[in-house]
Amino acid sequence: MIDPVLLRNDPDVVKRSQRARGNDESVVDEALAAESARRSALGEFEQLRASQKVMGERVKAASKEEKPALIAEAQEFAAAVKAADARAKEAEAEFDRIASRIENIVIEGVPAGGEDNFVTLRTVGEVPEFDFEPRDHLELGELLGAIDMERGAKVSGARFYFLRGVGARLEIALMNMALDLAMRNDFTPLITPTLVKPEIMGGTGFLGEHADEVYHLKDQDLYLTGTSEVALAGYHSDEILNLERGPVRYAGWSTCYRSEAGSHGKDTRGILRVHQFNKLEMFVYTDPANAEAEHDRLVSWQEEMLQALGLSYRVIDVAAGDLGSSAARKFDIEAWVPTQGTYRELTSTSNCTTFQSRRLQTRFRTETGKTAPVATLNGTLATTRWIVAILETHQNADGSVTVPEALRPYLGGLEVLSPVEGT
């Protein structure tokens, strides 16, 4: 939800943001009109209600003889109050409907345009060269007895898989490595629910344009989360946080579910795009004034992970039109995937400013003692998908994979993943 005060005082800023995203800007004027309609409807109701209260006092104080007449009068008045209340509520709902179509205000400096208009901020690490024909992650995963797509499909269908042996260990190792890094930086680990109520799913903005990519359990009316961001954002809903000691940081560990509707035929091979995976997600609640600095910190922790894993990557500033509705800015880190000859997204970190918290009613106390919406930020610290880049980047001619040094302690000192006999 955007800031209604900003909408009222500075509609041009909102329009400019809508334009940068390639969104409809007429909705801004619609929202403005709905806002003033809402306020006048509310004013009418409040005035009537105040008079009704006065009337109630008179009824109470009246003598037996006066009472019937007064009550008759009050009865009529009550109907008017009720009608005004209904109008005010309707006007409020109408404003919410319109305002919710406005996406978060894009931060100054975010490149305009769509998917292809991102700006590369930096490229880090050597692109790996091989003096042999590199195998792709699935071929390697099968050689190592680490990834089993066939049986995944047998049990659960396309885009499902088993991680076994060193594959399973690799994922757990990655998660633990990420968790350690998070804990060194003041994050509280949190294992989150992966089924959430509609209002939480809606509040985090995932039931907007992307509603069809979300699994929904109809009978229970619960949603399977595509990221722990959902539960982490809902964690402090309707609360006033104490941010005096700095940002509140959580590292959420959860399995993520995505229906991948609309991506049929895309990345069908291996575990690059799957319905279920694990992820360690950073989530931060902070004073909006510190949000951009925190955003940079999230990126630097992500880079720390990728560098420790010896991956080659680039950091991109995602263009306005490619941002989620809650994000004011988003940095993606894409790692080089040798057999694809291109960079693929391994992490994504968004600064949602106060957009998410406004809807979820998460506030903090400012220096003056007033409450104000907090800023929320989120970012990936490790996911199953990283296995793709790790296997391919560190592979050897014989199909074995050298374990990056930083990961070895999490694999019981294992230095090389070696091919195994039939599975």
Added chain:
RNA sequence: GGAGACGUGCCGGAGCGGCCGAACGGACUUCACUGCUAAUGAAGGGUUCUUGUUAAAGGGAACCGGGGGUUCAAAUCCCCCCGUCUCCGCCA
């Protein structure tokens, strides 16, 4: 699965349909007092919207788990939902 109890502010805990945004206690903040701490005394507080203003002060409305209803008037009565707890059963 069966039976019951409960859900009030930061916490505990009262609350008769109008005098209840809500007693009382604790915590908290400020002030006073006391070498310090503690103790004591006094005062003060919630949230949201709205109006107002450069800003404020001030005014108004809403909020007692959520949503409906009855009533001139609802924390209080009725219905539905959600949550918590206790007992019994069942399964680990």
